[in-house]
Amino acid sequence: MSNTLFISLAVLGILGGVLAVVLYFVAQKFKVEENPLIDEAEACLPGANCGGCGFAGCRALAEACVKQAAEKGNIDGLACPGTDMGKVAAVLGLTAAAFEPKIAVVRCNGSCQNSPSKVHYEGADICAFANTLYAGEGGCSKGCLGLGDCVKKCNFDAIHIDKETGLPVVDPDKCVGCGVCAKNCPRGIIEVRPRGKKDRRVYVCCVNTDKGALVVKNCSVGCIGCQKCLKECPFEAIEMRGNLAYIDPAKCKACGKCVKVCPRGSIHAINFPAPKPETPALQGAEPAVKPQPKPEPVEVKTEVKPENTVTA
């Protein structure tokens, strides 16, 4: 009995040894010559393989950088959204454009309070599916459906649905700005924007391009396209997209003037110092729901379930 055990161990051991030697020589013979710079460049990248750079993974980006550096002598246009490309450029003996960290921004504040439910949804919890069925529980056809396609797709655990508001909230410490959430939002609510100087940024927290009257029907904080901010902005950073104001992050100097004139509280200013007691509270942390007058009670004749129903 012990003999069998011994023989099998010995046979396997010898076999293993012989094959290891063979493998060693084969590996030497068929070795693929790779530029050692690729390894070095890859080491500078986060290694999360999020795909935010547009390549299949961090190594693919490193390869592309090395290739472009050799061909054109620069790495312009190649950028990891979450890392300073300066390090990669240094490895390759080049200089990169100044790093501008980015963050995903949820441009909808149609929370359960601001855009109260008129109907109740029961069905598959996929935004992309619900989007084909109906406008949303609050009735806004451009607003957040709150079923969390963005949450499911995030590789960094950086976005979560706030149970109270029903809206996704971006964790600024974890978000690298890869934009996967933005790509997977069927309504294009999430935008990747620069974090801004001192982490201060101003944006319009609405994507509804409908006429003001239709927006007011369904939401108490949606942009109605009154253009007050447009007239107020000293830097011409605000443009109108249909009936929606949009702040161009490249031109915005984060002065915060537009925030004060917005009659709907649609413009959010993030990480600004707390307001003085006498001025009305206009700034808040990103997830915060702005204090709003109670919306007019909407006459709801029926509570319906926007899902096909199968009865027995």
Place this chain on the structure above:
Amino acid sequence: MNPIKTFPRGGVHPEENKLSAHQPIQDFPMPKQIIVPLGQCLGAPAECIVKKGDRVLTGQLIGTAKGFVSANVHSPATGTVAKVDVVMDHTGYYKPAVFIDREDQDEWIEGYIDTDELITDIKLDSKQIIDKVKECGIVGMGGATFPTHVKLMVPEGKKAEYIIINAAECEPYLTCDFRLLLEKTQEFLVGVKILMKAVNTDKGIIGIEENKMEAIELLDKTINAHRDLYKGIEVQPLKTKYPQGGEKQLIKAVTGREVPSGKLPIETGCVVVNVASTYAIYEAVQKNKPLIERIVTVTGKSVKKPGNFRVRFGTPADLLIEAAGGLPEGITDVINGGPMMGKSVSVTNFPCIKGTSGILLMTLNEAQDRRQTNCIRCGRCAMACPMGLQPFLLHKLAKQNNFDETETNHIMDCIECGSCEFTCPANIPLLDYIRYGKAKTGAIIRARNQK
């Protein structure tokens, strides 16, 4: 009477609940303002050709078809265009629509023959009939709203052997087609003759489920009484089984032919047309009347007076609900269409359009999703699927976003009948996920074909 036929694979038998089967069709009065959506068919919405302040006559063209799969829209009333704006329709989205302030008297367009007498003589030839159908904006009125003239244009090299009339009305609750068959029998049969002439065939088969025996007997009697007039038309009773009225299932049941995967019904030499569309074609070809009204069933177990109404398009649905006795207490679900294929709506005042076959009201008890549990691999969904698919597998693959596999498992063949979800003992929303997977897979296939 012919022996009863059916499709061989899958299917379910939900409670029929044809509550309004014995309610005669009532003409529904139009409100002061009607709202006519411009997108009333599958495919591109029509392009508006009127502007604010224009006076329009009943039956006047107000929206022209844009693209191949699209249909004209006509004014359902005489009046003045108040505005061209958006309205929230049954999908819950704002869509372009024409608002018309109505005058009390209908003033018809020129050429309309205002008579209730039966006109049996078909003067137009095949090409003219198809042009007329196109001009009058006729679409499939079973709910899918596919433009009928596209169906009738048989592609080169193909031959239409049969005109099959889809009178199965397999959706529970709905009775609009049944009532039309009983009340407009002769007009309907002339409509079938027109369709047969349009595609140059001498065979027309009317497929009806056996739970509508009254209609089967009446049609048989009428055809026998006027042998020469309705030569070639046959009534085929079908087993009461859902989805007997699915186009592919109907063809299989009636002719025994199977539509190949990914192909159109014309491959089997069949053109399938709905009852309401057939009647609309009669009116268009013989009376020069564009499609501006349809029969809508308003029903539900808790509805006081379920009924069938002849409704001009653009009439808000809440008026119909009012006429049927109002919203009963505890209503949770208002469905546009039948309980199997219909979709819940988020507003009750959506305008009725060409595809509104019924408005179904359901209470919490009837409509609420029961508690969902895990799949136990019983395989009932696969047994129930009339297309021979494996819904449990498609559900899983769609959930994983594995769209390569959904394609190889023929998700695009799904007809979205909901038999799988109906039969699932674990109450899994199978169809939701399959619809999601189908939309995504379809987009991938279209993108690939464009390259």
